[in-house]
Amino acid sequence: MKILFATSEAHPLIKTGGLADVSGSLPSALAHYKHKVRLVLPAYRAVMERLPEKSLKQVAKLSVGGCGREFEAVIWQLKAGAVPGVDVPVWLVDIPALFDRPGNPYLAEDGADWWDNGERFGVFSKVVAELAMDRAGLQWQPDVVHVNDWQTGLVSALLSVETQRPKTVFTVHNMAYPGNFPHSLFAQLQLPESLWNLDGVEFWGHFSMLKAGLICSDWVTTVSPTYAKEICYPEYAYGFEGVLQKRAAEGRLIGILNGIDEHIWNPEVDELIHSRYSAEKGRVAGKQRNKAFLIEELALLNGLSETRIQGHLADWLQAPLIGFVGRLVEQKGIDLVLEVLPELIEQTPANFVFVGSGHKSFENALRDLAQRYPERMWVYIGYSETLAHQVEAGADMFLMPSRFEPCGLNQMYSLAYGTPPIVHHTGGLADTVVNATDENMLAGTATGFVFYDPSRFALKSTLLHALGLFAKKRSWQKLQKTGMQQAFGWKASAQRYLALYVED
Structure with a gap:
């Protein structure tokens, strides 16, 4: 299979939380089973500054519409193995006006959300959708597009109106972040009008990128079996319980437990600790x-x-x-x-x-x-x-x-x-x-x-x-x-995702 894995952060390139750990490990686990995986994320300043210049190769360039303006997105490819811990090719979406800035992926240096986060990740999602439809000249169309949290939820909605599109899987890492924005952002991004309805991206008069992923994806997963049950109840669903109960009733909401990277989090080989040891020795x-x-x-x-x-x-x-x-x-x-x-x-x-x-x-x-x-x-x-x-x-x-x-x-x-x-x-x-x-x-x-x-x-x-x-x-x-002695690596979880990718 060809798998395009879209995320807003991935360890070791950039990290604010657990999403980065998953995005840094799961694609590698999928590639281990001989599937062709591409990881795509924004070309943040913090990422580009730490990469050796010769490790990047420009592979595509495309125009994409933002809020009343056009952006030119350059796609850089980072080779697998060019950075320790990066085991699959990475496509970095370089739009300097949106991503070449200080701070972390979501927050400015003063700790406040970037004022244009809706446009930033809306445009990023539009680029991912173009890559998924092989309209960037890369001669590579995935069978599955796996997107994560609200920052890429719009990808599933954009692909839902396409013909001969890849399958979409949306993973919710935390329901507490809904990616809610005014209807005006939806209009300014010139998104398909057919998506603006109760069964689309509209959420109480707002534009929800989380709902876009929840309702428009072929499959919705979350990161543990118990959380998949919990988010169908109001106290965990943040207003989305109706959508989640609907997807669960369709058999389209499942929980797949995250794994951990056993090469990084392993006391037997961990170079960051003072003394190494194992369950059996020392x-x-x-x-x-x-x-x-x-x-x-x-x-x-x-x-x-x-x-x-x-x-x-x-x-x-x-x-x-x-x-x-x-x-x-x-x-x-x-x-x-x-x-x-x-x-x-x-x-x-x-x-x-x-x-x-x-x-x-x-x-x-x-x-x-x-x-x-x-x-x-x-x-x-x-x-x-x-x-x-x-x-x-x-x-x-x-x-x-x-x-x-x-x-x-x-x-x-x-x-x-x-x-x-x-x-x-x-x-x-x-x-x-x-x-x-x-x-x-x-x-x-x-x-x-x-x-x-x-x-x-x-x-x-x-x-x-x-x-x-x-x-x-x-x-x-x-x-x-x-x-x-417990086994919490990615092997079992990766196999569950691979089984899901081939289900109708």
Whole structure:
């Protein structure tokens, strides 16, 4: 098969979240089965600046209409293997007026959405549709176009009015981002009038690029089986429950669990951690060395002297270390964590490490607690890929109390690194973590800790349960090892996508 995979971000070229991890891994997994895959994304300044000039080749040029203006889009091809971790050819859509700017793919440097995001991704989607119909002179028409989230949802709508078109698959990574814009954008982009109706892209008088993907694609997938069920209910659907219930009734909405890149997230070969280890070899000693390294690094960053650190290190290594890596927003449950954190520090021997950024109020609250408990809690505000790996390897357990989580990847990374996760029973967290009940421990199936009510009381109770089991070293090591033996690579998920691509 020929597969065109369209996305707004892909690791290692550009990343703001889990979409990039999936877009960087799934195309490679599909190509592993000898299919011809092309990855297409915008030629952001941050991408173009990091690529060696000789790695790019101009392969096409086409004109595309924007909001009352015409753009010339240059298509650059990045060869597979030209950048480590990029295993398929990449087409970069270069429209300087839309993508050659500072900031990340969606936000300006001041943290606000780019004012013209609707036009930017509307025009990008129009280019993808032209590529999909082989109207750019590349002599390459895909059998399937796989698009992701609202930024490329319009592609499915544009292809739905074409004859002899490729099949379309739309993956929802997070329903919380609907890509809603005024009707005026629809008109200015000169989109087919036949798409503006209740069964098209119109959503309460607005133009929704998310709805375009949900309603116009041949298949709609989301990133875990549980989330596919959850988004049919109002509390998770953000107003789209009618559309999703319709697609589910048609048998066209399915959940396929994301995988993780086992070459990148693997403690046996991970070059970003201090000491490598595996489930079978060096697990206990390796995690202790990583724990010492992580604590020393973060304690120094938080202003502790080397003398003070060395004076406490032995005690810190004995105490359980709980890690958190993620966005500091309510969705991730950070407000619940902040409610119970002082009590846990006062009442238990646990220490904590936080890596992330988000709402300023949560960032400031974590900083204040780190100053109040400088020998029990360490904070890094910002994103660091290196620290993310080091927390997975060095923490004893991983905290992920998300109110909702379409799939989640960190809990799977944690399992791979022998760092039992503590999760809320939702979305992909429910599909990947087996609760450490007495029965599951006895059966040898437990891999982490699950709470079922997103409340401070349930979170604290589960944390206390985890800390109690941590004190039982033999049981804890069994829990770690069971988690590390789980298979969360892309093989099974890629095969499910490939089966879907050939279904009518």
